[in-house]
Amino acid sequence: MNILIGATQPPVLPCVYALLSRLGLPERRATNYSIVFSAKSFILALSFILSRWLSYNHKLVLTLVISGLIAVLWSIVFHYMGSNCDLEFVDQAPSFKPQIPWRSILSSLPVWTLILSHAASCAAELITIREFTMLNAAIMLIVLLIWVLAGIGSGWLSDSLVARHRLTRLKARKIFNSLSTIVPGAAFVFVYAIECTPRGGEFLNSFIWVLMKFIIILLINFRGSGFMINYMDLSPYYAGILIAITEMANQVAQVVILLFSSLITIAAKNLTMMCLSVPFFIVTGIFFAICSKTSIQDKWSPVPASYQEEHKLDKVRDLL
Numbered sequence: 001m002n003i004l005i006g007a008t009q010p011p012v013l014p015c016v017y018a019l020l021s022r023l024g025l026p027e028r029r030a031t032n033y034s035i036v037f038s039a040k041s042f043i044l045a046l047s048f049i050l051s052r053w054l055s056y057n058h059k060l061v062l063t064l065v066i067s068g069l070i071a072v073l074w075s076i077v078f079h080y081m082g083s084n085c086d087l088e089f090v091d092q093a094p095s096f097k098p099q100i101p102w103r104s105i106l107s108s109l110p111v112w113t114l115i116l117s118h119a120a121s122c123a124a125e126l127i128t129i130r131e132f133t134m135l136n137a138a139i140m141l142i143v144l145l146i147w148v149l150a151g152i153g154s155g156w157l158s159d160s161l162v163a164r165h166r167l168t169r170l171k172a173r174k175i176f177n178s179l180s181t182i183v184p185g186a187a188f189v190f191v192y193a194i195e196c197t198p199r200g201g202e203f204l205n206s207f208i209w210v211l212m213k214f215i216i217i218l219l220i221n222f223r224g225s226g227f228m229i230n231y232m233d234l235s236p237y238y239a240g241i242l243i244a245i246t247e248m249a250n251q252v253a254q255v256v257i258l259l260f261s262s263l264i265t266i267a268a269k270n271l272t273m274m275c276l277s278v279p280f281f282i283v284t285g286i287f288f289a290i291c292s293k294t295s296i297q298d299k300w301s302p303v304p305a306s307y308q309e310e311h312k313l314d315k316v317r318d319l320l
Helices: 002-008 012-023 026-051 056-081 085-090 102-106 109-120 122-133 137-163 169-180 182-195 207-225 227-234 239-262 266-291 305-311
Strands: none
Touching: 012 026, 012 227, 012 239, 026 137, 026 207, 026 227, 102 239, 109 122, 109 227, 109 239, 109 266, 122 182, 122 207, 122 239, 122 266, 137 169, 137 207, 169 182, 169 207, 169 227, 169 266, 182 207, 182 266, 207 227, 227 239, 239 266
16 A cells, blocks of 8 residues: 555646646636645545544554545546646647756756745644644544635635735735745744743643634645745746655655654654754745746746737736
8 A cells, every 4th residue: 555655646746736737727826726735635634533533553544545545536637637738738749748957947046945945844744733633623623624715715815816916926926925834933933932831831721822823724724825836837837847846855854854853862853853844944935935936937948829828928917
């Protein structure tokens, strides 16, 4: 089962991004992706709820099995719906396959904002898992539903603000990404520091304390309207390649954190993992806010004129 999961999970994100880039309207990009991203979050969190009725040794296995089955289903969907989208996107000729400009992609500063942001997103997973596992099953289900709705709502709000010219596309990406990284990261550092004090236990059950942690969880799910959607902004054609690169960075970051934490005592392991990942999470949020772009990187990304005209992706509009 683990081999099957490992063989099917890596293609999932590139497949999703290829489908969304080809089939989704750019004007509804944040909304469409937030729905997909929230569905993934829903399944992940639901597995934690189900694991409450199983023994501790089966919790991780259940999560992996559910994720693996979803990966298999997505592979089937992509095979029948979008396996030829990448060819049709650039040229109608099935034999046309441009070489991937690896050097140009890896030397692009906006791409590095995505690489570092995705690498640091393991901190968001650690924070979410920690806060969810501290809740009982009934409260967790309520929080989960609101969490998913908040993620979808952030995508709809982002697209609506851009459509009404209240925000430019670039500002929308930066604001929602900051709300999902800098704000919850800084708030979590504050909350975690207070909890570690001798009198921290007095605050754990207070309404304000629970509300703060609830808001932290909600804001983290705004990522679907931040850097996670920026791949298709930079290159609708190479979005699948970009997410594959950044997902590798995410896995490497998780391995590094686990290796560091394994060198210390079990009692301090969770604290060290948080100390290593959360500050990096905040710094990458700041880096994205400063250096990110939303214009198509036409120096290395092939985008046909017909696609630009159909979806109004001219340079002037795309810079907004």
